[in-house]
Amino acid sequence: MLQKLAELDKRWIFLALAVVVILPLVFPLGLPVEPGQMSRKFYERIEALPEGSKVCMSFDYGPGTEIECQPMASAVLKHLFRRRCRVVCITLLPDGSMLARRTLEQAAAECKAVYGEDCVYLGYKNGGEAVLRNMGENILNVFSTDFYGKDLSSMPIMKDTVNWDSFALVIDWSVGRPGVADYVRIVGGQYHRPILAGTTAVTAPEAYPFVNAGQVEALLGGLRGGGEYEVLAGIKGGRACRGLEAQSTAHFFVAFLIILANVIYFADKRKKIGRGSGERRR
Amino acid sequence: MENAPAFSDMIGMWTGVCLSMCIFSFLYKDNPFYKLAEHIFVGVSAGYWMCIGYWQVIYPDLIQRLQGGDWRYLIAAVLGIMLLMRIFPKCAWMERWPLAFMVGIFAGYNIVYTMQAQILKQIEATVLPLWGTGSWQTACINLIVLAGVLTGLMYFYFSREHDNSLWGKSARLGVWILMISFGAAFGYTVMARMSLFIGRVMFFQDVWRATVQFFGGS
Structure with missing residues (x-):
């Protein structure tokens, strides 16, 4: 046998x-999903943001890892909109370009967030950490128009958005490079902005040392992280919970x-x- | 009720289903359907990257800026063209200049912040108190981190034989700790690979629901 x-x-x-x-x-089967300590920390950090805070969200994942990163990105976006925070989205990966657009459009439509006032999508820019560094000087030098080709200077959300200092929080959804390490090095290290991150399960072990060292405040890892966040944010029938x-x-x-x-x-x-x-x- | 999907959406979704099945067919054995899907993937990816690269990078960052009269960007354009010169063997040497420029810029930029964020901060995170932490659990975790770092480093010290001495035994403990960390990382990898498959199955479910909706079902 x-x-x-x-x-x-x-x-x-x-x-x-x-x-x-x-x-x-x-x-x-109806198995319960119990949020872990890290997901709670992530959730509480968003809850602690004052109304109207500006958050930069970077969608650095592609279609291959969409199932792991998209549910958490979507849940956090909806949570931010419910908290009346304003979100500026970017992507450093060409593959992430369309996924970020779709995720933002769906979340904004569901939460009735107004494009240009509550959120904006700046699109993809090539260069990884060079982009992050230039955004530290002036965002409008890096992105002159949004993803749809509209002029950024006329949008209310971009009125007082100058550089990294304009953001109360930076969130990166990443699968490798460019990703968490670049954000930690430049946005955290050079510009001292608080960082939250969500990664695929494969890259989570690489990102945990940054959490341990306090360079990333909280981390959501893989489908599990997304599922736990959906539970915390009260999202019923979310993709991560289903999976x-x-x-x-x-x-x-x-x-x-x-x-x-x-x-x-x-x-x-x-x-x-x-x-x-x-x-x-x- | 959600709007029924458009016919064009249906074509897109079913193309996705067929190509996914072609890729999965490799699990049975290598076959022409798998090869076809693989080649389509490579071709479509290259085309997609080219379009995104042109419309979101070259057009707004170079062409529009040149059209706006900012001639400084000509330098970038020339460096970019030089990078492509490797296509012609006689002019291949030209690509070294922009490459050297990029390597120099990134090395200069990164040395300080890589040292700070990925070396010094990580060392700092391992310098942990072993007593006076408030709880014995924290003290135990700190001790494991400290022992793990030290014994792991001992394993990678090759100028002394890993014999039966205290040094050798510590290095062996380092191997154990490395193995445990590899195991944890592999667990995460299994989780990620399962997620990919789950994602595909959920996509099939979504397509099925959309198809039922398209043909007027509830």
């Missing part, structure tokens, strides 16, 4: 994993496979040792 399992075609495992992921998405159930079942399945593989390995090893000592006795 164990031998058969050891020789099992890996495609059966792919199929089983697909079933384990698809089932809870089709038939939700978290499937994530939980998939993790159980992967853990089961790891245990099973170890059992097979040690049983096989024991069998070989037994066979070896039997031959020696003969």
Whole structure:
């Protein structure tokens, strides 16, 4: 039996994993999502912002990582609009350009935020940290128009927006470079602005040292971070919460496979040792 | 009720579904559908990046500024063209100048702030009190951080043999700590990969709902 399992075609495992992921998405299990300490800290930091505060949000993710970053970005945007904060959105990744536009448009429409007054989307600018550095001098030198080609100087939200000092908070949704490290180095290190970040699960371990050192105030990691924030922000039926159930079942399945593989390995090893000592006795 | 999706949206969504299935078919075995989807992805990405690069960078930051009479940007244009000269083997040497310019600028910019944000601040974060922290849990965590950093560094010191001495044993503890951190990072990687698949399945669900809506269902 164990031998058969050891020789099992890996495609059966792919199929089983697909079933384990698809089932809870089709038939939700209703597993609870309990927000963690980091998500609470993130939420409380947004709650502490005074009404009318200006926040810069950078969408540095692409379609491949949309499922992890978009739910948290959307939930935080809605939370900011509900708190009557004003949001200036940018992206340092060309892939993020359309995703940022869609996320902002949806959140603004839902929360009735007025474009140009409560929010603006400046679009993509090439150069990564060079862009961040130039924004520290004058944002209008970097972005002369918004994503749609409209003049920024005529927009009320841009009236008193000069450089990083104009923002009460900077939030970065990132998947690598340009990303959290660049923001920590330039926006935090050089311009001393408070930073919050949301990353994919893969990049979260790289970002945690910045949290530990106090350079990033709070971090949301992967789909779990997004799901926890949706719960805190009171968003019903959010994408991250929907996906978290499937994530939980998939993790159980992967853990089961790891245990099973170890059992097979040690049983096989024991069998070989037994066979070896039997031959020696003969 | 939400508005029914447009026909063009339906075409886009179903193209996405078909291409996703083509990519997933690789899990069974390599096949022409996978190759087709892969090539379409590369081609579309290149085209998308080119368009975004032109309309959001070259046009507003170079052409419009030159049209506005700011001739300083000619220097940037010339440097940019020099960067492309590697296409012609005889003029390939020209690309070194703008490259040297970029390397010089970024190295100069980064040295101070990288030192500050990614080295000094991180060292500072490991200098933690082991007593007088208020709770024994914090003291334990601080001790683990300190021991982890020190033993991890010992492992990467190769000028002394990692034998059975205290040094060698500490280095071995460092290996254990590194393995635990790799395990945690790998756990996060598994989580991320699962999320990608979950995202695709949720996309299929959304397309299915949109299709039902398109054909007049509720």
